[in-house]
Amino acid sequence: MRDREIKVYRPRSLNGLLRLYSLDPDALLYAGGTAIALRAAAGRERPFRLPPRLIMLGNVPELGRITRTPRHLDIGAGVTLGRALSTGRNVLPAVLAQAIASVGTPPVRNLGTIGGNLCAGREDGGAVPSALAVLDGQVELRSAAGARWVRAWLAEPRRGEVLTRVRIPMEEWQAQGFRRLASGLTLAAAARLGRGALETLHFCLAGSDFGLLRSRELEDSLKNARLPLAPRARQGFLRELEERLSIPGLGSYARATAVRLAGWFLDRLDEAGPG
Amino acid sequence: MPSVRVRFRVNGEWVQAQGPLDRRLIDVLRQDLRLPGPLEGCGQGECGSCLVLFNQKAVNACLLPLFAAADAEVFTAEGIAGARAFAGLPGWIRRRGLAEVQRRCGRCAPGMLVALAGLYLGNPEAEAEELADALSGNRCSCGTGARP
Numbered sequence: 001m002r003d004r005e006i007k008v009y010r011p012r013s014l015n016g017l018l019r020l021y022s023l024d025p026d027a028l029l030y031a032g033g034t035a036i037a038l039r040a041a042a043g044r045e046r047p048f049r050l051p052p053r054l055i056m057l058g059n060v061p062e063l064g065r066i067t068r069t070p071r072h073l074d075i076g077a078g079v080t081l082g083r084a085l086s087t088g089r090n091v092l093p094a095v096l097a098q099a100i101a102s103v104g105t106p107p108v109r110n111l112g113t114i115g116g117n118l119c120a121g122r123e124d125g126g127a128v129p130s131a132l133a134v135l136d137g138q139v140e141l142r143s144a145a146g147a148r149w150v151r152a153w154l155a156e157p158r159r160g161e162v163l164t165r166v167r168i169p170m171e172e173w174q175a176q177g178f179r180r181l182a183s184g185l186t187l188a189a190a191a192r193l194g195r196g197a198l199e200t201l202h203f204c205l206a207g208s209d210f211g212l213l214r215s216r217e218l219e220d221s222l223k224n225a226r227l228p229l230a231p232r233a234r235q236g237f238l239r240e241l242e243e244r245l246s247i248p249g250l251g252s253y254a255r256a257t258a259v260r261l262a263g264w265f266l267d268r269l270d271e272a273g274p275g
Numbered sequence: 276m277p278s279v280r281v282r283f284r285v286n287g288e289w290v291q292a293q294g295p296l297d298r299r300l301i302d303v304l305r306q307d308l309r310l311p312g313p314l315e316g317c318g319q320g321e322c323g324s325c326l327v328l329f330n331q332k333a334v335n336a337c338l339l340p341l342f343a344a345a346d347a348e349v350f351t352a353e354g355i356a357g358a359r360a361f362a363g364l365p366g367w368i369r370r371r372g373l374a375e376v377q378r379r380c381g382r383c384a385p386g387m388l389v390a391l392a393g394l395y396l397g398n399p400e401a402e403a404e405e406l407a408d409a410l411s412g413n414r415c416s417c418g419t420g421a422r423p
Contacts, residue, residue: 006279006296008342030343037338038319050296056343082332086397105412107390108320110332111339 007053014062014142017162020055022144025160027053031063031078032111034104035120063115063164066091073168077115077139081128082106084114093168095188098178099131102186115163118155126206127180129153130188133214134202137168153204153212175272177265184208185254187261191269198225198269205241205258209250218244227273234266283344285310286354294341301325301336303344304351312352312385316416323413324382326389327351333393333409352385355392364388364395371406380417387413 009027011017021027028051030036036050057063063078066087073091075084081100089097103109103117117128118139129152131137137152141161149167157163173190180186186206192199201222204214218240225233238259245255280293285308292303304310304327313336316324320335327336328350355361368391387410394401394409401409 008279008345010345033340033343034320034338037340050340052296054296054342056345058343080332104320105323106409107323107326107333107335107393107412108338110329110334110393 009053009055010059011055011057012059012061014060014164017055017057017060018142018144021162022160024053024055026051027055029057029162030054031057031113031116032080033116034108034112035116057113057115065165068170070170072170075114075166075168077118077163077165078113081109081112081114081117085109093131093135093173093176093190095134095173095176095178095190096128096131096168099127099180099186099188102127102178102180114166118152118166119157119163126153126208126212127178127186127188129155130186130204130206130212131178132166132168133204133212134188134190135168135171136202137166139166140164153214175265175269177268179261179264181257181261183254183257185257185261187258187265189265191272193227193269193273196227196273198222198227198229198273201269203262203265205245205261207250207254207258209254210245210247213244215244228270229266234263237266238262279342281341281345283346284348286350287358292341292344296340296342298341299337300327300329300339300341300344300349303341304336304349310351310353312354312389314382314385316386316414321412321414322383322416323386323390324416326386326413328355328389328393328396331393331396333390333412335412350389350392352388355388361392361395364392367391367395367399371403382417383413383415 009020011020057078063076065076066079067074068091081103085097085100132152138149139152139155141148141157142164143161152166155163174193175191177189184207189203191201201219203219204212206212222237241262242255242259245258278293278295282291292307301313304313313327314324316322318337320338325336326333330347390409390413
């Protein structure tokens with residue numbers, strides 16, 4: 001292939017990016033590039049398998065913004081994981097901060113972006129998507145034709161669409177928890193407590209064997225349960241979770257570990273409750 | 276393989292480099308510019324041997340393709356050692372009780388210096404926990420030093 005056939009576009013505005021991408025939807029959107037590099041690390045001879053047309057996202061200011069209103073926090077898709085973390089614990093919900101901190105090392109997080117993690121980083125175990133799932137995060141997908149919002153953990157841009165930002169509702173959670181095991185099994189959870197009871201529970205498990213598991217029905221089974229949880233309510237929740245994890249390919253050890261993780265968060269709820 | 280030509284700053288000097296789309300920044304720094312500071316280690320962003328400051332942030336040069344460095348400002352460990360902007364860095368490291376970094380076999384020292392320089396630029400008032408976190412991407416491969 002000749003040099004003149006390579007195109008590396010560097011748009012300087014979101015409109016410019018959308019226009020370019022509509023003209024060349026087969027071009028690769030390139031932000032931090034960590035997913036590409038890490039995926040290809042096994043084949044050391046050609047670490048970066050790239051198409052000859054690339055659109056660099058680093059110079060698009062709209063993708064690098066973090067804005068906060070009383071109702072929500074918007075994080076541009078081009079914001080690096082490291083920068084998102086540095087916004088501070090008062091801004092970033094704890095469960096999301098812990099999820100981001102579990103991705104890679106600090107230098108990798110200085111390259112990798114929120115948008116890249118959602119679009120291309122699925123094999124890392126789903127830490128960030130699971131945290132966004134419990135926070136009811138959404139992402140904006142834009143194309144030259146318009147924009148739509150979808151749930152953050154279901155972010156799959158269509159041809160010509162660009163993930164531009166993540167929106168997280170600013171809600172108060174009295175208990176938040178995040179655990180990620182070496183196996184990649186991940187738990188993210190958040191709960192609102194009031195008057196000695198569990199008002200709302202958001203609970204998500206993620207693993208490379210089963211993707212993301214979040215069940216409103218399961219969460220609602222503990223709605224308004226008194227704290228500390230009655231043994232029957234606790235056991236019922238964990239039993240129901242175990243049944244939902246009866247997924248082909250998911251071994252009994254992984255299933256038992258996931259249930260133990262869930263038990264860990266229920267213990268935290270008991271500690272956070274009035275006691 | 277298609278090739279690109281890129282201009283960027285390394286240790287304060289503008290340089291131009293060329294190579295196929297899959298050429299990595301670490302290869303340019305070591306082979307073309309003969310800078311020994313960034314070392315090839317794991318090649319997948321885990322050991323921190325290849326760290327460079329890239330637009331003032333410590334990143335793994337083994338994960339960066341050359342084309343992504345266009346117009347960027349890159350500092351390697353040797354550049355940090357000689358740059359005025361980092362004149363206060365050795366004292367800052369000493370004050371934080373990290374002189375131990377300099378007593379290791381040397382293999383991980385350039386990467387650790389870059390990681391600390393990145394932290395120094397971003398947050399000179401960093402707490403011990405932040406120091407430990409900044410160095411959590413640097414692996415001691417010889418075993419002579421415990422992590423600070």
